[in-house]
Amino acid sequence: MKLPCHEGGSVHVFREVLMATPDTILLVEDDRFFLTIEKQFLRSTPVTVLEARTAEEALASCKVQKPQLIYLSYDIPGTDGAELCRRIKTDPQMRGTAVVMVCDAKRQEQIEKSRSAGCDGVLTKPLDRHRFLDVARSFLAGIREVRRSCLIRVRFKAQGQPLTAKGLDISRGGVFLDTSVPLPAGEVLEMELQLSHFPEQGPWVSCHGIIAWLNQRDKMFKPTHPIGFGVKFTGMPAESAGPLVQFLKTVGRDRSGTGGN
Template sequence: MAYPKIMLVDDTRLILELEKSFLKLSHVDIVTAGNGAEALELIRKDPPDLIFMDMHMPVMDGVACCAELKADPFLCGIPVVMLTTAGKEEDRERAKLAGCDNFLTKPLDRRLFLDLARKYTDAVERREPRIPCHLPALFLQGKTPVGGVVLDIGDGGVFVATRERLLLHQKLRLALYLQGERPRLLELKGWVAWLNEEGKRVHNSLPVGFGMEFLELGEEETAVLKSFLAALRPEEPPAS
């Protein structure tokens, strides 16, 4: 059975890898392009079922690409979600005039990304919600170890409370001490997906810190993480 195809268009490799990580549990085929011209060539050969497209790219930007798609009677029905810069209303107006079907602002939020993808194809698997916790953590800032506290955790990432200043998209390694019957120190690779900065909160319910998306989880790390998450989740009451 053929899976629905989702196209990701962005000139930044890290963004493409992040979007692909969002979809790794979904039964979809993924194709990527680095600009609008490349995307158009691929779309005309084999049209996808859904497109996530960055607005600002070299060669051909997302607005021009979307306008060409929507002007083509054979391709105009493909939903296009345009990635725009937060707070730039003029970007949304340009994208709307080009005919895009929806918007998503950067920095990307996994939940919003998957909710939008799910709107256009039910083959997308939305991740289980993050689980509140209170875990000591350690990460390197340069060569200096810095402490923090993980306040929620899921199979795709964590939120780390810390006043250490980090950069968006910064890659790092995070060491977590997982408590339980078999305590375990778990080291995870990831990157800073979003920042909760003083006076500029993405999530007002959380303190200053950063959201980290996991990258390149090995089989052992994945198994340990899943086991730990299963132990954290509250048991469902028996059916009456």
């Protein structure tokens, strides 16, 4: 599988990796706060999550449980993350495992040492949920958060124009909009979602998104969906994320597939 190259922001993926199934992710992190955040990011994804707090635990897990992807903190007891990465990448049995280093954004030397150690990607703290999951999707084909069927009101602004649509499928990563408004993939949207089951009147929350794919009359990306487009959330304030999580608990699980996420 040839991986896309991410350059920019705090994400850098720069190696081609072949992955196997089932999807298992190992989180190597000594700081309980960051470990909890990473586990929370992966909570709705269909993967097995393993934990390790030291280099020894991580190596044992790699040899026995054989994860496909490792998020490896640079600061771990026993050795630094770059050295552990080097040991994994020089071991014939483990070198096919994708290793994404998690470094301090203010410590450029950590990023440079991680790259020299042969890691497959770099993330920097503070962690961004969308970038964290984008990296996982790059290495583990098919990772996707559970999409839930819904019917909500959506107001959005594109090219300076206020517009409305119906949201049909939603997750923490995106939403599908049922609309005939002709907008291109890549269009950035300012959005407001009414998080209630139509025709109920619930709270409105604000967020930003980008059109990830199109369902057009002459080219149906998702034949089971109406005309419209899938939107990937790119900016979800904390005051919006909380209500969205609560709303998702009230809607039913839909068939596998995707809205914008």
